[in-house]
Amino acid sequence: MKNNNNPIALSVVGSHKNHEAVERPRGAGATGMAVLDRDYRIIWCNSCAQAHLGFAANGARHRLCGDSQLGAYLAAGDFSKPLQVEMSGGVLLAIELLPFIDSQWLLLSRDVSASAKLEAMRRNFVADTSHELRAPLCVLTGLVETMSELGPDPAREQEYLDLMGEQCKRMRNIVDGLLELSTLEAAPEARVEERINVTSLLSRLRAEAEVLSGGRHRIVLDAQPGFDLLGTERDITSALSNLVANAIRYTQPGGEVRIVWHASSRGAEFIVEDTGVGIDAKHIPLLTERFYRVQKASQGRRGTGGAGLGLAIVKAALTKHQAALEISSEAGKGSRFIARFPAQRVTPSASASSPVSSLAA
Numbered sequence: 473m474k475n476n477n478n479p480i481a482l483s484v485v486g487s488h489k490n491h492e493a494v495e496r497p498r499g500a501g502a503t504g505m506a507v508l509d510r511d512y513r514i515i516w517c518n519s520c521a522q523a524h525l526g527f528a529a530n531g532a533r534h535r536l537c538g539d540s541q542l543g544a545y546l547a548a549g550d551f552s553k554p555l556q557v558e559m560s561g562g563v564l565l566a567i568e569l570l571p572f573i574d575s576q577w578l579l580l581s582r583d584v585s586a587s588a589k590l591e592a593m594r595r596n597f598v599a600d601t602s603h604e605l606r607a608p609l610c611v612l613t614g615l616v617e618t619m620s621e622l623g624p625d626p627a628r629e630q631e632y633l634d635l636m637g638e639q640c641k642r643m644r645n646i647v648d649g650l651l652e653l654s655t656l657e658a659a660p661e662a663r664v665e666e667r668i669n670v671t672s673l674l675s676r677l678r679a680e681a682e683v684l685s686g687g688r689h690r691i692v693l694d695a696q697p698g699f700d701l702l703g704t705e706r707d708i709t710s711a712l713s714n715l716v717a718n719a720i721r722y723t724q725p726g727g728e729v730r731i732v733w734h735a736s737s738r739g740a741e742f743i744v745e746d747t748g749v750g751i752d753a754k755h756i757p758l759l760t761e762r763f764y765r766v767q768k769a770s771q772g773r774r775g776t777g778g779a780g781l782g783l784a785i786v787k788a789a790l791t792k793h794q795a796a797l798e799i800s801s802e803a804g805k806g807s808r809f810i811a812r813f814p815a816q817r818v819t820p821s822a823s824a825s826s827p828v829s830s831l832a833a
C-alpha cells in the first residue's frame with residue numbers, strides 16, 4: 473500500500489564497526505550499500521549509503537530524510553524495478569533491493585543524476601533535430617505531391633525545382649552543422665603545437681566575405697601584423713567564417729562589415745563588427761544555443777534563414793581554444809562579436825621582424 477505521508481522509519485539495529493563521519497560518496501560511480509533486516513531496519517551500511525540516504529552511523533534510530541517514496545516502495549514490497557528518488561539538491565538516486573541471506577535485504581543506491589541529465593539532453597537533442605528537419609521535409613513533400621498532381625507544367629516546373637533545391641539545401645545545412653558541432657564537442661582541447669597563419673587566414677576570410685556580399689557591402693580588414701594563433705586551423709577558420717557570414721547576412725546592402733585582429737592586454741582579439749539589423753538585448757544570452765534564431769527560418773526573407781547552428785559552432789570552436797565570445801549589439805544599429813584568445817594561444821609570427829614580446833608574458 474502506498475502511503476507517502478507516513479514513511480517507514482528505518483532504524484539502525486547494528487552499526488558499522490567504524491563509526492566514521494558521514495562523507496560524500498567519492499566519484500559519481502560510487503555505490504551505496506546497506507544490509508537491512510526483514511523489517512527493513514539497517515544492520516550495516518557503507519559511508520556512501522549514509523551520504524546518499526542521509527542517515528548517520530551513530531547507532532541511533534533514524535528516519536531516512538526525503539524517504540516518503542522509499543517508504544512507499546518498501547511497503548509495496550515489489551522490488552522488481554529499481555526506485556528513482558529525487559533527493560535534496562537535485563540528486564537523483566536509483567535504489568534497488570535484493571534478497572540477502574537470512575531473510576535480510578541488500579539495499580543498493582546509485583547517484584544517477586549525471587546519466588539522467590545526459591538522457592534528458594539526448595531526448596531534447598532528438599526532439600529539436602527532428603523538429604528542425606520536419607519543416608523543410610514537409611515543404612518538400614508538399615511540392616512533390618503538387619507536382620505529381622498537376623502533371624507536367626513547364627511554366628512552373630523550374631520554380632518548383634528551385635523551391636525543392638532550397639529545402640534540400642536547408643536540410644543539408646542542418647545535417648552538416650550538427651556533424652561539425654558534434655565533432656567539435658567530442659574533440660579534446662586544441663593542441664598548442666599548430667601555428668595558424670592569421671594573415672593568410674584573414675585574407676581568405678575577406679575573399680569569402682566579398683563573394684558572399686556580392687559587392688553589396690563595404691568590407692574593411694584591419695589586422696595588426698606580427699602575431700599568430702596556436703590551435704586548430706580548421707576550427708578557427710570555421711568559427712571566424714561563421715561570424716563573418718552572419719555579419720554579411722544580417723547587414724543590409726550598403727552597410728559595412730569590419731574584420732579586426734589585434735593584440736589585447738591579455739592575449740589577442742578577433743572582432744567582427746557590422747552596421748546591420750542588430751539584435752535585441754533579450755536574445756543575446758541565447759544566441760549560441762543550438763538552433764536559436766531571432767527570426768525563425770520560416771518567417772525570414774527567402775535566403776536569410778540559416779540553420780541556427782552557426783554561433784553554437786563558433787562557441788564550441790572557441791571553447792576548445794580557451795577563447796571567450798563576447799557579443800554586444802543594439803537592434804537597428806549593428807553588432808559586434810569579439811573572440812578573445814588568451815596569451816598562451818598567441819605567438820609572434822614566424823616572419824615577424826619585431827616579436828610581440830608582451831604577448832608571451
Ligand SMILES: Nc1ncnc2c1ncn2[C@@H]1O[C@H](COP(=O)(O)OP(=O)(O)O)[C@@H](O)[C@H]1O
Pocket residue numbers: 714718719722723746748749750751759764765766767777778779780781782783784806807
Ligand atoms: N551579425 C549579426 N547581426 C544580427 N543578428 C545576428 C548576427 N549574427 C547572428 N545573429 C542572430 O543570431 C541568430 C543565430 O545565429 P547563427 O547561430 O549563426 O544562426 P543562423 O543560421 O540563423 O545564422 C541568427 O539567426 C540571427 O538572428
Ligand SMILES: [Mg+2]
Pocket residue numbers: 714717718778780781782783
Ligand atoms: Mg549563422
